[in-house]
Amino acid sequence: MAEWCIEIRDMFLEFVGSGWLHWLAAVIVLAAGSIKNKYFRHKFLYPIVFILAVFFCPPVYGTIGIRFMNGMYWRMLWLVPITVIIGYGGVKLCMRCKSYAVKAVVLAAVSVAVALSGKPVFSQDNYYPAQNIYQIPQVTIDVADVIISEITDERVKPYVVVPDEMLCSMRQYTTKIRLLYGRDAYAYIFNELPDTEAAVHNEMVKPQPDVETLAKYAKANNVEYIVFNSNYHVGISDIEMHGYAYFKSVSGYDIYRKSE
């Protein structure tokens, strides 16, 4: 039970993040609106209190949360409409003024207060200029196009090993390429990779991979192409002694193709 309490608390803290002032504003609006207003209390306050009570109830988490909502229990907090409550409070504040000019000033003040107490979604951390129409890294497209251009039989889809930075984007661009491992290298659909695939990945994340081991397990998995980041990987040309021949360089990536 104590463990469940801690997990619930952690989920709540993670959900709120740095948004405590937004939550505080919503609590103030709810409290102020509920005084002498039974309608508001019933319609807005009680459902929210009810949802939070259920969310913070350890037996609910233990019975329903873990079994049926594993990993998404915190999404229950979406039902607490913080945005709507703050908006409602802002409207009530603005409408206390009679003149349109004062209303405009109050609206601007509320907006500034909300902005200063939050964190912008549109920032350079989240958004950057698009490199192409697909909005995926251009290097992925360049490498994929080179490999696709070598495919003669449409039914044959080559197995490819790519550096980690291409794991998530490669198959968003094309399904003509199969990855030996994808995001599963860091546990996603499956918790861990099969041993031979893990052996390849373990070498690929090293700046100086053991190319003999890499080639051995790549061949065992029928890998047709191995893509190295030439700015990160060193000593990779020795792989030519182990059954993979240099094929092409594109956008700072060296592509080796199975030669045996």
Add this chain to the structure above:
Amino acid sequence: MNLLNKCILVLLFVVLPILVGGIYSPMLLQKKNIMFVCLCKLLIQTWLYGLITMFAVMQLIAIPMIAQRTAFSLLVNVWSALVAILAVAGTTAYIVVFIKNKRCTDKELEFREGTAPVDRKRIAWIAALGVIFVLMTAFQARVASKYQHTDDDDARFVALELIAVENDEMLTLNPIDGYPMYWNTGEVKKDYTSPWTMYVAACSRISGIHPAALSHRMLPMFMIPICYLAYLLLGLHMFGDDWEKTFIFMIIVSVVNMFGYTSTHTVSSLLLLRIWQGKAVFAGLMIPVILDLLYRLYDNPGSAAEKILLFVSCMASSLMSGGGIVISAMAVAFYGLIVLIRHKSIKNTVLIWLTCTPCVVYSLCNVFWYQVFKIS
């Protein structure tokens, strides 16, 4: 991506939803009130509920077709045919509604003249607020569409869409690496009962736009304004169709969303960072729609229209994510209880609870996966 592709998207996300939403127009325009602002509200309602109906239709047909391992093209064709039928029905309903309104103009006009805002200063103020709200929404849609945001979950979602479009098969291959796989595994098990990716893939197939370009570039352009329309409807209900209050509300909601990146889990973060994913559409669109309907039912628990729309919304929520199935059912359950406490009407509470039947059915499909999807 040429002009024709973009026009088809406008058809899929604007024109068709408005036409399909026409089927609800007789019950949404009960007062026979044809003032301009009422028409605007009707248009917003039919657009939103029409789109949600299109989601619901996809959910209804996709699950059995995925379980039967049918080709993706067949799903697209059946869905297109059903949407076309609904669009024809909706258009007919619009015509009927407008003919009915013409017949009762005189008496209604007297009523309308008394309520229409005549203060020019006030109209200018409301128009200014409306323009600010529209500009803020357009800015958010533009930034989210023009600039690139990388989310690793797309390795699954966009890849699934691409597999459907390129290989004409649904949920057969592991999206991450392209191997055939058994789908009763962790995260992807939810994709069977919530095939939002097949909806995006269908839009991609019909419009001819690559799923990555559609998801990252075009969907934010349509979905962000549509999500704000859901908040607009919520505002109109909360403030008794007062457009001044509603626009002030919308401006503040916009600001909260733009500065709501206080954690990656917030509705604002999902709405403005990855609106092409099912869970984000649920958080950004379906939660305000469901809350609005539940607030309306709180005020008028006997209303059949809201119950029908809530049922369709629960079906649409099930399409979007596993969370959508559970959370929309929870919302209906919570607010049903509030209606019971407030109005002490067991009949209405039970009817409200029944609206989340789709969620219960699909969650059972998920729990009894082996029995429903006999796939190896």
